[in-house]
Amino acid sequence: MDFGLSKKQALSQKLFKDFALNEVKPLAQEIDEEERFPVETVEKMAHIGLMGIPIPEAYGGSGGDNLTYIMAVEELSNYCGTTGVILSAHTSLACAPILAFGTEAQKQKYLIPLAKGEKLGAFGLTEANAGTDAAMQQTTAVKEGATYRINGTKIFITNGGYADTFIIFAMTDKEKGTRGISAFIVDKETPGFSIGKTEHKLGIKGSSTTELIFKDMILPEENLLGQEGKGFKVAMTTLDGGRIGIAAQALGIAQGALNEAIQYTKERKQFSRPLSSFQNTQFQMAELQTKIDAARLLTYRAAVLKDQGKPYSTEAAMAKLYASDVSMDSTRISLQLMGGYGYTREYPLERMFRDAKITEIYEGTSEVQKMVIAASLLK
């Protein structure tokens, strides 16, 4: 067992830290306050190969591994949870399923521009009546010759308003339950496709969260991703990978919050001593860093298993369950260590505190992760 990074991974991490500090940190507060999607940051990310890290070079990617990719999400999230999730949703939920399930033609047409960062990706599974119970899809896809006619509405879609390419799910056979679900690739220019309402959220406010509306949208059958009726498998496999990305986002937010508190408590004095000299401060920080390291090990383990081609579904669920929990702990306690200033917008803690919460909800709530873990114990 080797806990060290390879030279390539370590150098990539150095790049991510550098980029996050210089390009992501300065915009984090502004995009939160203005609820603005950071288009310029995404362009810069594309320029240095961040938008297709674990995608082979032949398909426009950077040819890195999954561990390298999730370290990028982690480092961006250190300063800005919004930027972290933009990368995670694009890579794990749009690029990855095309790489895993797409035909060669689909990879050429859709994956290459996504991995190069020329286009942005999103994933549409959730509906008003199909959240955790994802099998309750009401969007329909009716085969008409060589095309599908799609009708329905998706909600809470990350990157929705800015994405060009969507992986969406619809019922091709309502009688068959989960076996009647199929996955499709949708170009935003497709007639009958439109973006609905944009959500206003507690945190990750720069991230675009929207409805997707399909009204008699006609898709050619070449846009079916995987086989007809196998869409539920596509969705679940994709979410397994996505969970490692969200675990990394949670981890990044957790570490970022603690780093802020460490810096602040070294400078702030009360009772003529720096706050960091009080044992309460020290013990809280010691506990937090230990938990963050544990979350990091769980998250990296899931990524390494994926890289090794081994099963990682349970491990990804554990990583997301624990890292999101630690993210809540770290932002809450770090904010408390900073007292009143932590509560103000002068410091990033209040934003991090708000951003952390979503990691317990999206891409499978903490309760879903427990269901996944328990199922593996009791099978």
Add this chain to the structure above:
Amino acid sequence: MNIIVLLKQVPDTTEMKVDKEKGTLIRAGVPTITNPDDLAGFEAALRIKDAQGAKITCVTMGPPQAENMLRELYAMGADECVLISDGKFGGADTWATSNTLGAYLATLDYDLIIAGRQAIDGDTAQVGPQVAEKLSLPQITYVEEIRSINKEKIQVKKALENRYEIIEAKMPCLITTLGSIAKPRYMHVREIQKAFDKEIPVITNEHLKLLPEDIGLKGSPTKVKRTFTKEVHKNSDVLTLDPRAAAKKILDVLLDNQYIGK
């Protein structure tokens, strides 16, 4: 066009701590970086490559760990990286260093050599100009902009204290660049994946066959007799003046000491 960039790995002086008792720098544990002026010169070379195509060879002289810097340069877009490293070259001052660099560069084909103005550890600004002398090349120092370049000639903006000069030189030539010439780009994730598979030839004195008296400590005429921290005298005049007279006095002091021009 063949461009050679000379770069040096240096301790990150912003992270350097001072041993308060001995008054010396504590080098252990200090991270190393690529010297900022050199990196800016490398970026200037990359921009020439982006605009009109060029082959960029990065050359450094240093201990084996300088390889780490060269891997980063590959990840930024260098075509070839060479490490000049040999225990026999150790302890070299700028004279011995430029002897060594010059001897190696004489074996290469180049149109332009770029060196950073000066390194943040030694601050001599001597290696670039000395290399140009060893190679009998025209040199332009303190370059803050390359205005035009082709295989025949280069036109640059050279910074002076309070003015600049536009200078044209025949190629091949050597320029030394200021840190302000270009903001270095980031590495590319794809190039990082490949950077560790690339060759880094290590040039030793077996290749260069220089005489012992021309290299390393023995070939270095500079002798450091003593290092010390300059004492700062805080003797200052305290004057009580009305605001108008005070403003006049401040202006006079600034003018007299040439902090500002008339």
